[in-house]
Amino acid sequence: MPLRPLRLASKRKAVVSLAAVAAVLLAGGLWAGLRGGGTPSGQSYVDGNPDAVIYAAGHRAALPEFSGTTLAGARLTSATYRGQVLVLNFWGSWCSPCRSEGPTLAALSTRYQHAGVSFLGVDTQDTPTNAEAFEQGFGIKYPSLNDPGNSVAQVIGGAVPVSATPTTLVIDRTDHVAGAIFGTATYSVLNDMLSKVAA
Amino acid sequence: MTNVHEEATAQAEGTVQEQAAVQQEAAVQEEAATTTFAEDGPASPAAAGSARPAPARADWGWPRWAWRQLTSMRTALVLLFLLALGAIPGSLLPQEGQDPAGVQNYFASHPGLAPWLNHLGLFNTFAAPWFAAIYLLLFASLIGCVVPRTFRLAGAARTPPPRAPRNLGRLPHSASYSVALPPGEAVAIAAGMFGGKRFRLRRPAAGDTAHWLSAEKGYLREAGNLLFHLALLGVLASIAAGGLFGYKANKLLVEGSSFSDTVSALDVFHPGRLVTGSDLAPFSMTLQSFSASYYTTGESSGQPSSFDAKGVYSASPGGATKPFDLRINDPLNVDSTKVYLIGHGYAPQFTVTDASGTVVYDEATPFVPANTSNFLSDGVVKVPDAAPTQLGFIGVFTPTAFAANGVLQSAFPAADDPAVSLLAYEGNLGLNSGVPQSVYQLDTSAMSLVTQQPFLLRPGQSYTLPDGRGKITFAGYRQWVSLAVTYDPGQIPALVCGILALAGLLLSFLVRRRRVFVRATPAGAGSVVTVGGLARTDASGGFEDEFAELVAQLRAAHPAPEHADEAVLADAARPEPGMSPDTTLDKTETGA
Secondary structure: OOOOOOOHHHHHHHHHHHHHHHHHHHHHHHHHHHHHOOOOOOOOOOOOOOEEEEOOOOOOOEOOOOEEEEOOOOEEEHHHHOOOEEEEEEEOOOOHHHHHHHHHHHHHHHHOOOOOEEEEEEEEOOOHHHHHHHHHHHOOOOOEEEEOOOHHHHHHHOOOOOOOOOEEEEEOOOOEEEEEEEOOOOHHHHHHHHHHHOO | OHHHHHHHHHHHOOOOHHHHHHHHHHHHHHHHOOOOOOOOHHHOHHHHHHHOHHHHHHHHOHHHHHHHHHOOHHHHHHHHHHHHHHOHHHHHOOOOOOOHHHHHHHHHHOOOOHHHHHHOOHHHHHHOHHHHHHHHHHHHHHHHHHHHHHHHHHHHHHOOOOOOOOOHHHOOEEEEEEEOOOHHHHHHHHHHHHHHOOOEEEOOOOOOOOEEEEEEEOOHHHHHHHHHHHHHHHHHHHHHHHHHHOEEEEEEEEOOOEEEOOHHHOOEEEEOOOOOHHHOOOOEEEEEEEEEEEOOOOOOOOOEEEEEEEEEEEOOOOOOEEEEEEEOOEOEEEOOEEEEEEEEEEEEEEEEEOOOOOEEEEEEOOOEEEEOOOOEEEEEEEEOOOOOOEEEEEEEEEOEEEEEOOEEEEOOOOOOEOEEEEEEEEEOOOHHHOOOOOOOOOOHHHEEEOOOOOEEEOOOOEEEEHHHOEEEEEEEEEEEEEEEEEEOOOHHHHHHHHHHHHHHHHHHHHOOOEEEEEEEEEEOOEEEEEEEEEEOOOOOOOHHHHHHHHHHHHHHHOOOOOOHHHHHHHHHOOOOOOOOOOOOOOOOOOOO
């Protein structure tokens, strides 16, 4: 700040400088605002829009060990599926996208039954009664872990973000996560993924 | 006294006080008709640059001018104001982070305006680019202000005080008296006294025959000023850290159920810009019981007196479990992540049997309190797997039921006499479409009423739907709690920086930079001691008293001459005669 008393010229200069700062701010804000078109907040929730990723060999995270109790009450650990292609589907009977992908999972689990592909559901924030009614309704034959508190998602989330329900992971024969679908799994996307990983 | 008037104008214009004081000094310098202040800080090249922009502008042109404008205090204040102004839309308009439904409603009710507001980022104000621009410019302005000042302070700390002006009588404060000591000894005693008071001293160079002393004190003032600016930067940095690395989430948890701190388990999740799902503290917790107590008598009857949520938690998957006891404002702290109890409600437990006799629904279903004074709560039950058609129920839960003119009401928030009233629908819930829907609302657009009148159930009672569609049982109720999970790494640093900023501000207000000069000239067998004082920054006042005190102490340390008339003679030599020796110890410039 200049020491001398403000003269007219320096006042004008100050006004010009403030106007310049304001103009830069406004222009920058407008440019970024129009360019960004209102980017959504940092939330990575993909509602119904499949966001399918296939990880290249060498970029696949190892599947963490997990265990739990199935809806039928049997003890089950991830070791059961060692060396197999595994489709791990996080779902809940309350979840609309899960209900829309139910027929896809029922059909693909039957189709790949004899191709060395296992399916395992993880039923989250649900009750066994509701979940069994769901499986009955959609004709789902493969088992599901009863995980009302999302503890399996937490364990696996250390390797792959299980950011939404549903999330579908495809595990390769070396127990690494080969593909992920965040949101609804459609028949074509999951079929495509499985044909590559199980080939 | 033009200079003094100029200084007053500069001060009135809100110019930095410090520099006004520098000018005050310059004025004194002119009057003192000496150039001994020449080596003082403000005359150094760096300070000259900031004090006199005109020549530098010619050398560096616009970039330097723009930088100087940006780092000026005025711009910093304007930016601070803009920051506050920019935060206003964040509180007036619904924000995507906190209230996505509100944003949708706003779009629906203002279809023309909303897209434009959205382009300007006003629905996500604190993440908007223009908000970041203000924030970053303020940051740059503060850094540009603090860094040169740090260097200047470091320089000033190494620079000795200026030489004593020749005519100390012209300083704002001065005093003069005679002593029975030779000038050299008189100044040496003064040096000992000021040194003991932790003044920084300067004595004549070797070979200088004059006897004088310069003493300066109060560097803490500028240090406090710097501390304030640095702490302000720290506050901004802490808030930025919180925004980048912190997160906020909400979770509704029913008694008897568990939850793991992972993205898919959280009902609402607002991560910071640099937070990914794997950054969440991997704890899990189980709510075993919740109890709320209410006042039952007096005016505050029905008001809550305490809440208590008990359960166990584990800091990592498979880790040891520890008990927790959550109360209002008494959060659970797991690895710096805090879990607050922010709300509660009732979750009536329903079982639904469909037409085939299969139990297709069994769940404690959270209802949302519509009225927190009596906890009358609304909710819906969706039975998507009922055969042959999906069933849905819209319900009201009353913890203490009574009928008011035929309408179900609740008399008290505690569950003394719980009841539910339900309306049954059948048809398509819209749940199989894949489009997410609220668990608290029933989309009846593709459904039809099964019962024309609502039916009332008490715990354990069932209602059989007409024409063999099945039945619904109200088994009882559980309570739920609403939890806020927050992680803000900037919270404690922001608090510490806030306290430091306040401390710095106090220092810079309470400490003043002041100089005291002593000259001794031989007079007869003894000498005449002249003391001059100058406060560079005396916003809070009080230097006058300090100066008088210092002079009194110095005088007491000097043995007085045998003849009192010598002292009178010395005082008479001062520029303002007519005052008695006792009151002329201190002279204050009143012309300003």
